[in-house]
Amino acid sequence: MIRLLTSGAYVGAELQAEFGRVPPAFLPVGGSLLIHHQLQRLGATASRTILSLPDDFVVDPIETGRLAAAGVEIVAMDPRLSLGRSVAKLIAAISEDSPIEIIHGDTLIDCLPAAVEDAMSIGEASDGYHWATVSVVDGCVASVANEVPVGDPQPGSILSGAFRFSDPALLLRCLVDADDSFVAALDAYARRRQVAAVAMAGWLDFGHLQTFFRSRHHLAASRHFNSLRITDGVVHKSSDQRFKMAAEASWLRTLPASLQLYSARLIEDDSSRTGDGYATEYAYLPTVAEIYLSRLNARGWQRILGAMTGFVEAETRCRGEGVSTSLATLGIEKTRARLEAARDVLPALDAERRIGGQACPAPSRMLEELFARIAAAPPRPPSIMHGDLCFSNILYNSRNQRICVIDPRGYVEDGRASAYGDTRYDLAKLAHSIIGRYDQILGGQYRLDDSAGNVELTLPADPVKDALEHQFLEQSVDGIAFDSDAVIATMITLFFSMIPLHREDPRRQRAFFANGAQLFMRFYG
Structure with a gap:
């Protein structure tokens, strides 16, 4: 047939x-x-x-x-x-x-x-x-x-x-x-x-x-049946990581009024606070990750970038007291802990390689320099921080040209829920998608050459995505340049720290390593 x-x-x-x-x-x-x-x-x-x-x-x-x-x-x-x-x-x-x-x-x-x-x-x-x-x-x-x-x-x-x-x-x-x-x-x-x-x-x-959005919702429910249930327009998210679920729900519950238009609406009563999950209203909107895999034109991407930048700017206006240490906690300490716990799936950290045809420092040396640049970033007061502001956690409403965020991190230190952190970490997560093109790798849109002596990752050529990256790097919010070391170095560490989370796909793990190394050579080589 x-x-x-x-x-x-x-x-x-x-x-x-x-x-x-x-x-x-x-x-x-x-x-x-x-x-x-x-x-x-x-x-x-x-x-x-x-x-x-x-x-x-x-x-x-x-x-x-x-x-x-x-x-x-x-x-x-x-x-x-x-x-x-x-x-x-x-x-x-x-x-x-x-x-x-x-x-x-x-x-x-x-x-x-x-x-x-x-x-x-x-x-x-x-x-x-x-x-x-x-x-x-x-x-x-x-x-x-x-x-x-x-x-x-x-x-x-x-x-x-x-x-x-x-x-x-x-x-x-x-x-x-x-x-x-x-x-x-x-x-x-x-x-x-x-x-x-x-x-x-x-x-x-x-x-x-x-029918697209209705079918997409049925597909999402069937693919994530163990942690996601969508019924009657409500998303029920659950996990055996009870603190994580409580922290996400707390972030949504305590969000200042000026940011509530940008987030999923929490739905709960006393009976729904079981501790192993929470519920939000299902939004019939595409994720920015889905849009990124499509062929939206440059003008459409200008509107989306403006909406995302507007959200980050609104975050910076909601300030806390003192000085935030979350950039070092998430960019350095979390990365170190993940890599230490997953040496069995990592490339040899002390071995030098050729990346994209260029001699590249060993991963341990790259990480050492990245961590030093993050540690040297000037201190900032805490502000509202989503904590996982990647494209898959951002919905876009083309009618009102506003984003809606889902699945916030909700904490910096284990065991202590907080909506506050360092805005630069959110920008690093955006850069992870825009500059690092994380969603294309996740979607399989890449070619990997890891032959003996050379590792090279090739992503699809796309002038619209190139223009988006250029526009992103020219932006600044509240004195934060999007191309600052604090943002770029943290963005690169994210690709190394992602490797242990994708054990089910060794080829994708190698792609993350290659991308992190190529980005290091591009910005600091």
């Missing part, structure tokens, strides 16, 4: 406003692109997998390599073609008389049952969008229609995006006879073959703005 993933046109205007001009398969979902979720869910159940993409959509060579390694063949399509015409061209290009399976590129769905030769998946509509409807008789598709029904569609009566055809030549003739109308061709095919109507309960649709 040959599988065709149809993603040959661009998403609609609503989704483009959020993520830029991308085809459906390249929508960012949960720290990765939708295509990689699709490939994982469908598995290796096809002899060939063909993905259609718009012929003017430029795929980075790194992403092209990832798809090729997954066995995906890319076929370029004119994005102006109708779905039916695009499918007809795909079938004609296969040059094989094998059964085919078609999966819409904006759909995340399980495999159709292996036993059925001809099938169409069906589901229930959850929004007021226009869906193609089917009539089912004795478990088989009797007809397919594209008319807008009077009232809501009947339960289980809409097409949900997966199709299997034992006779692709017949489907091609049906498309020709129907003037390339995909729905009319499906109807004609179902009148000539016995086509099973298969209800797919796990179907997720990402093709419209409302």
Whole structure:
């Protein structure tokens, strides 16, 4: 069987406003692109997998390599073609008389049952969008229609995006006879073959703005079932690290009024304070990490950077007494403790290497210099500090151009909850994403060469991300230059301290090490 993933046109205007001009398969979902979720869910159940993409959509060579390694063949399509015409061209290009399976590129769905030769998946509509409807008789598709029904569609009566055809030549003739109308061709095919109507309960649709965020929320709940539960618009977060949960909840609970518009809304009563978790309102917004993996334009990123900088500036206006020591605690002491406890997964700390073709100091020497630069940073009074201000913990509302932060750290010293710390640590976490491009590494968008004698990390070339980095480094807030040693040195230590946290992926650990070393050479080499 040959599988065709149809993603040959661009998403609609609503989704483009959020993520830029991308085809459906390249929508960012949960720290990765939708295509990689699709490939994982469908598995290796096809002899060939063909993905259609718009012929003017430029795929980075790194992403092209990832798809090729997954066995995906890319076929370029004119994005102006109708779905039916695009499918007809795909079938004609296969040059094989094998059964085919078609999966819409904006759909995340399980495999159709292996036993059925001809099938169409069906589901229930959850929004007021226009869906193609089917009539089912004795478990088989009797007809397919594209008319807008009077009232809501009947339960289980809409097409949900997966199709299997034992006779692709017949489907091609049906498309020709129907003037390339995909729905009319499906109807004609179902009148000539016995086509099973298969209800797919796990179907997720990402093709419209409302369905995107609803499907994203279901995906998040299923992927984090042991620590995250989303019900009735409420996120329930739990962990056996009771102090950590209490500290996060305390940060949200005690946040000054001037910052409450920037944070998730805590939902609790006396019965909900169990100590092993807390609840917040679920926001139907993308994380900045998701947006970072998309193709948002430079103007959109200027607005997001302005919103993030505005939040940090608001933090600095909420001051505490004395002098903060949190930069040294988190940037130096925490890093040392993590590395000491995880020597089994670290590269040899005293060994010199070539990084990106350059001779590089041993990690122990790099860390020694980074720690010295952090320790030499001028003292600052404490202010409100999120403590984990990475892109995945920042939601962005494009309508009011404001961010909403989630999952704060809530403490500096173990056992003592506090919302206060050093603003420069929050800026280092932002730099970790903007300059260090942490989210691209986490999303698999990198190439790693760790051959004998040389380690090199390559990230996708992107002028928009380069411009964002340049703009970030030119900023300052409350006398803090974003390119100061306190920010940059702390940002680099974060890549070394991340290594022990990713034991499940040794390749990613090596990428973090390479990135930390390359950043050190860039700024201090």
